[in-house]
Amino acid sequence: MNHIKTYAYDHTPLQFDFQQTVERFFVEEIPLYSFSGTGNYLILKIKKTDMSTWKLITVLAKATGLEERDIGYAGLKDKNATTIQYVSLPKKYEKELNKNLTTEKIEILERTYNKAPIKIGHLKGNRFSIILHDISVNDAKFFNTIAKKMQVGGIPNYFGYQRFGEDSRSYLQGKEIAHSGKKLKGSKERLLVSAYQSYLFNTWLASRVKLSAVISRHSTEEAAKKLGYPIELVKVLSKQPQFFKLFLGDLIMPYPYGKMDFVKEMMQSAESFRQGRISPTGLLCGANVQRAKSDAYHLEAPYDDKELSSLKGDRRFAWIWPKEVETDYDTQGRKLTAGFYLPKGSYATTFLEEIGKFSLKQKKAQ
Structure with a gap:
């Protein structure tokens, strides 16, 4: 995308350092509905680091002997992040899973059951927590003001x-x-x-x-x-x-x-x-x-x-409309933690770009 993105807001640009890493980018899936607690499907709430959703599915398939297509998930989550997402698999494979799942990168936070598997798009949205570095106290205040304003006025829903x-x-x-x-x-x-x-x-x-x-x-x-x-x-x-x-x-x-x-x-x-x-x-x-x-x-x-x-x-x-916007500034470290919720299919980077007014895409070191 070589053309410059058109921003909706006309404030002056902000300066901060954004990097999408497991230490600085957290995202949690918010399910579309609450699970019934009974049924033939095991629902896992999984925390993963440095692992794409595809890789997660592969690892779970290997551990259980299931086909990858038998493992349900609601959305794809990035590799370079710490993410919490839900997956489903037939309940009868739970023993295999317990026996064979051994990786530091996956932590099962909760288990429950449901009558139906999870399907693509079965999520309300995502809650993000992102740590931005090298941001001045004034820009941090301004960031909070603008982000709260966008919570009311909304933002264009560009693909990231x-x-x-x-x-x-x-x-x-x-x-x-x-x-x-x-x-x-x-x-x-x-x-x-x-x-x-x-x-x-x-x-x-x-x-x-x-x-x-x-x-x-x-x-x-x-x-x-x-x-x-x-x-x-x-x-x-x-x-x-x-x-x-x-x-x-x-x-x-x-x-x-x-x-x-x-x-x-x-x-x-x-x-x-x-x-x-x-x-x-x-x-x-x-x-x-x-x-x-x-x-x-x-x-x-x-x-x-x-x-x-x-x-x-x-x-x-x-x-x-972004929701639940909260920011927390660390004066010593000149770091801002921005928390917010976006509906499914929307990109956190799009929201941050609308605030900062610059592209967050990292240049590859030559």
Whole structure:
């Protein structure tokens, strides 16, 4: 992703040192519902360090003799972090697990049972705790103020840089594979094509954030001129109380989940959006997915690749609200611990980038 990300907030950038390591990046999965305590599935609450979810599944499969596909999990967690997540496996393999699971990197925190296995997406969200270094006392105070402001106003739900591979260009390979028209082979190809899907979503979202910024920071006349929009339309858009402007035909969804609907009455939808009751969605293009209509369709179309049909399409919230924001500053060590909750599929790094206003992607040492 070589283009600069468009930020929604216009405060001055902050300075801090971010590194995603097991000592500085903690994430805990919040399950979608509480487990029943009885049933044929063993539910493990697992704390792991320096280990990807894929690797965890492999280790559990080896210990139990199960196929990897028989082990359920809700979401993928990074390797370079200390993470707590839930997995499920058939209860009858519990003895094998107890006998054969021996690794320092995995700690079983709790066990319970459930009638059904855990499936992908079976989580509400994640709670993060991230330690930032080299941050001044003023920037730490400002960080807290801005983060709390974002808790009320929300942030754009960009995919994080992690989605786009080491060189940030994996989406280009994905585009090639998508355009070849062939069936996808294996998880690597699926991942590359979904990186391309995510890239299109991010570019669409950046364009909508940009036009919203133009409307909120200029007079109606100036904004109309800059955007090449009729002045009447800009007047209506600028009346909306929230930063991210809605258009007729936008697909909105109750937040944090519910049934999709189109924006038909702009001010009514805008008011619900301002209160955090609904959020607009962006397109992850692919097979059988609903597209926006009317004005919103024209804003979406340049980022919609109809040739991408090897993956199912989806809609993704364009705007989310961080919750439970708390910060703790260590004056001696010039370290800030930031705690917050994000809904599933959202990236902690996206939130931190919106606050700091710089890319957190670590440059590889040459």
